[in-house]
Amino acid sequence: MEKYAIEGTPKTPTISFDIQNGVLEIKGRSIPENSIEFYKPLVDALDKYSTASKPATTVNIQLEYFNTSSSKCILDVFKKLEAIHKGGSAVTINWHYEEDDEDMLEAGEDYQAIINVPFKMVQVAE
């Protein structure tokens, strides 16, 4: 498995995980009623990746909306990334937020405070 990809829907984000290059991207909206079910395959893919991770892993998160049901799952994803970081792959999480979206910036800072991985807050134009 070199690539893991999921097309976005009105309630779930587009996910692309380029295992060959160590690049994970999550973009769009994450507001499903049942987010555990949605995020499980990604958590499993990260588990598998952790056994053969690249020297560097780049993570781009660009969410327009996410619900509280997703927030714990996103934390689970970040905890896997924290383990991968500890395991020797230099992980960077780029947390994108739209200019003026203070709630999304704060959400990124909440994760940054919990997870021991370098976070970069990236402002994007609306």
Next chain:
Amino acid sequence: MIDAFNIYDKMERHNILLSFKGDITSELLTSILQIMENKMDNMMEEPKTKKKVYNVLVECLQNLYHHMDDATDENGDKNRSAIFMIARNKGSYNIITGNYILNENIHGLKSRLDDVNSLNKDQLKDYYKAVLNNGEMSLKGGGGLGMIDIARKTGEKLDYNFLEIDNKVSFFTLIIKVTQPQLIQ
């Protein structure tokens, strides 16, 4: 005979943009969110306001969706029905939800709401992070973050009421006010 004008007039006077009564399904939520996005686009609402309202709406509606079944009894499904309304007043939106709740569950919900209402902005942030990171995941996935998130994003107290229907169930009303961010100084 149903007096449609009476209902229309009440909704008009309360500036109701949209209302729904019935079973809350996943497909319904998708449609409602789409309709509200279009409405706010048509009203040329500020992006910041649109985002706040959308975020809070998602949490309120998914709360209803997840807790609809809680008051269903063996006698039938009359309680598998809820109401929600979205009102646009001068400078704010009100999101109003109503659903049945078992009387035995009132105490727990009320103390959670009162806890959230007792906290200021910084305390809410700390509480959110603590609950986010407590390692507990409810089957429904939210893990008790919904109300904290609503209070954080709106900066308002959660306004609620329990109306006792009989010795088994009550009707729970929640009113969330979302002030248009550009009006907050």
